[in-house]
Amino acid sequence: MKKIKTSLIVLSILLVAAIITLPLIEYFKKPKLTERKDFAIENIADIDSIFLVNRAGENTLLRKQADGRWTVNNQFNAAPDKIERLLKTMNKLEAKNPVSQAAQQRIVNDLAVSGIKVQAFMKNGDTKTYYVGGQTADEMGTFMYMDGSTIPFVVHIPGFRGYLTPRYSVNPLDWRDKAIFATPVDKLAAVQVTYPDTAQKSFQLVKDAANNFTVKQNGAAAAATKQEFAKLYAAQFNNITFEAYLSGYSKSFVDSLQHAKPKAIVAITRNDGSTATLRIYYKPVTSDTKSLYDDKGNMLVYDSDNYFALIDGSPELITVQDYIFRHVLKSYRDFVKQ
Secondary structure (H helix, E strand, O other): OHHHHHHHHHHHHHOHHHHHHHHHHHHHHOOOOOOOOOOOOOOHHHEEEEEEEEOOOOEEEEEEOOOOOEEEOOOEEEOHHHHHHHHHHHHHOEEEEEOOHHHHHHHHHHHHHHOEEEEEEEOOOOEEEEEEEEEOOOOOOEEEEEOOOOOOEEEEOOOOOOOOHHHHOOOHHHOEOOEEEOOOHHHEEEEEEEOOOOHHHOEEEEEOOOOOEEEEEOOEEOOOEOHHHHHHHHHHHHOEEOOEEOOOOOHHHHHHHHOOOOOEEEEEEEOOOOEEEEEEEEEEOOOOOOOOEOOOOOEOOEEEEEEEEEEOOOOOOEEEEHHHHOOOOOOHHHHEOO
């Protein structure tokens, strides 16, 4: 069954353009098709994967894993809140009214050109397919078409004011989890923060079998470590996120940044030996920088609120916020008990 389901998904990816346009055109050529408006999926727990694709070939595969996590394109973790919102949307969809006969051809054309095809693959092998278009004039409904229907419908969620198209994004980045570090303290073995320009600030925080921490520098342990401070510090690695993906920078810029000296390198090691590393870089002041001057009135060279950053193993350039990372970028002396 799993092989069949995977084959269906792969086939969908290979036939990106055709699966958006051809079914819509062919269905509307046939005069005696069954009218369908059963958009809602009653038991969302049975959804195994969701494939979203548009005519331009942009697509995202969301797949539920055995441990309950959802992944994006079989590679990255999906943001739990966004998955939850999509599933609740698919559960609560309700056809408000059919599109008027006068507007049907226009809506069909719009769906064929710019609609999003949605395929929900169920555990039992069933598939539900429908197309999501734009919003109605009052922005209180969304044009949708159920595969096999005769006409499109205006669809909404009772009690929700707005349209639903943005919830079906085909951009994989919109679904990616923004967590950089998501390791609870009981699964955390060590944290290492390296400052290439100020080595005396660099440190490693290591947890022992008794769940106590020792701060080290260049492999040498401090005589005494501030335990409460260290434990509070380590606990924040359960949920440290970044602000946003940056799509306006070229690959050559990102490549050059990877070879530049970072402001800091933050790395964690988990109990199972796996690691996660973030490299933080100064971000030059730009037109969207909030603070242009320092406390003395001097013009800033670097953004004081945000940094560039790169996660090891991920090619995307991201930004991280100073108000979050000022609590991460501590110094060796902060942990040493006097």
